[in-house]
Amino acid sequence: MSTLIDIGQDAARHRVAIDLEELLATRLLVQGNSGSGKSHLLRRLLEECAGQVQQVVIDPEGDFVTLADAFGHVVIDGAAYSAREIEALAARVRQHRASVVLALDELEVEQQIRCAALFLTALFDAPREHWYPALVVVDEAQMFAPAAAGEMSDETRRLTLAAMTNLMCRGRKRGLAGIVATQRLAKLAKNVAAEASNFLMGRTFLDIDMQRAADLLGMDRRQAERIRDLQRGQFLGLGPAISRKPVAVHVGPVKTGGRGGGSALLPLPEADGEQMEALLTDRLAEAASDPAVKRYQPPARPAVDLDAALPPAPPLPAAPPATEAEVESEAPTVRPSAPAPPPSPAPSGTVESVVRDLALSEGATFRPATSLFRDFAIRCRQQGIASAHVDLARFRRVFACETGGLARLEGADRARIEAIIAGVEDDVLAPYLALAVAEVLGEPMPDEEELGRLYGSASPSRIRRLLDHLERCGLVVVREEFGGERVIAVPGVIGPETTGAASKAA
CATH class of the missing domain: 3.40.50.300 (P-loop containing nucleotide triphosphate hydrolases)
Structure with a gap:
């Protein structure tokens, strides 16, 4: 040959x-x-x-x-x-x-x-x-x-x-x-x-x-x-x-051809200006809403009304039992004579409600923990809430639980997640909780933007390093696909494997 x-x-x-x-x-x-x-x-x-x-x-x-x-x-x-x-x-x-x-x-x-x-x-x-x-x-x-x-x-x-x-x-x-x-x-x-x-x-x-x-x-x-x-x-x-x-x-010549556009001149269409404009704009809104004509975009998290969706905030794990009594003794005149109405999904007048309000404020996760803690202490004093038993370390953990969405879980699911996060570091607790909660609820995993918000960083590379760190610690399992998808699973959490949003840089 x-x-x-x-x-x-x-x-x-x-x-x-x-x-x-x-x-x-x-x-x-x-x-x-x-x-x-x-x-x-x-x-x-x-x-x-x-x-x-x-x-x-x-x-x-x-x-x-x-x-x-x-x-x-x-x-x-x-x-x-x-x-x-x-x-x-x-x-x-x-x-x-x-x-x-x-x-x-x-x-x-x-x-x-x-x-x-x-x-x-x-x-x-x-x-x-x-x-x-x-x-x-x-x-x-x-x-x-x-x-x-x-x-x-x-x-x-x-x-x-x-x-x-x-x-x-x-x-x-x-x-x-x-x-x-x-x-x-x-x-x-x-x-x-x-x-x-x-x-x-x-x-x-x-x-x-x-x-x-x-x-x-x-x-x-x-x-x-x-x-x-x-x-x-x-x-x-x-x-x-x-x-x-x-x-x-x-x-010399070839037998097969490429898929690129031709370079030879072709006759232009004979449609006049009005006809061409009609061809371009006909049913444009419908075409723009058709995902088939768009490039791949990360699946967006469903819009959630936080005030309606979040259940009542859980009590602090180590809070002294006298806390509620102290609050009630400080405001005895506001107790209604009629039967009390059902509890609100977002109770006010407690340490938990102050932390929740702070967590929901714009840009809160991007602020230093010390600044958030000072703001927390000021709000507690303004509302007459005893907060001396909450130090900075305890505040960081409770704040991470609030931003990570732990309050969305109940019963056995909540108990299982609380046991898992007991050994998780405070600085990565919020994004990890968001992943774990999404796994339990069968929801799409948070995308990079959401994880960045929870982590307090707008850098995609830092989010990739965060996921690498969580994977090395055995907290998550990450599988990246070149099609722009990332599959994340949380070991020890019962729930369907969900697909996360695309990563723009690997």
């Missing part, structure tokens, strides 16, 4: 081929501006060697999923699996030598990067008996191996750079041959670009990119101007798997 695959013709219409066995050992770097034909080149290469070698495609735009129809590639939707499932899938891909396309187009950018990094790392970490030869194609590689820190978190950047560096630097011994395509060499990490021995350089216009491409091709500055004049689908190739000296390649 020949290892030469035809990718196109040179200026003299002679066949230009790539030595597949040499490519597996020396890797390939493709560069070209948007519209220069990089995806077309990658598709031609994949089609020509389909059936000869295993192929793994990291596809951030979903362009290569059409390979499944013609060549039997398995499409893995990154948004449909959790992080651990993605890693397990990668291990099975290596074990069974399956050609796959990891489609990431349904994910946010940082989730795309994390998903691809975990998948590549799992490919790299496969056991030795599964080190079969495979082409690993990474389109838009500047996303996964950026030269400079961008908007992604430091953790994500370290994860993806390590995965891409392992692929290009150490992947050969494990049978992995990296093929990376980027719009700009200046945006691609040098450690990743430097490990490729074969190059296909398409059209680019910036001087810095032309100069780097010319240096890789062994061309002088004057010859570098050729790179600016290349047409769509034309590339300059060099490397042991292509040619020992630079050769111009016009990429």
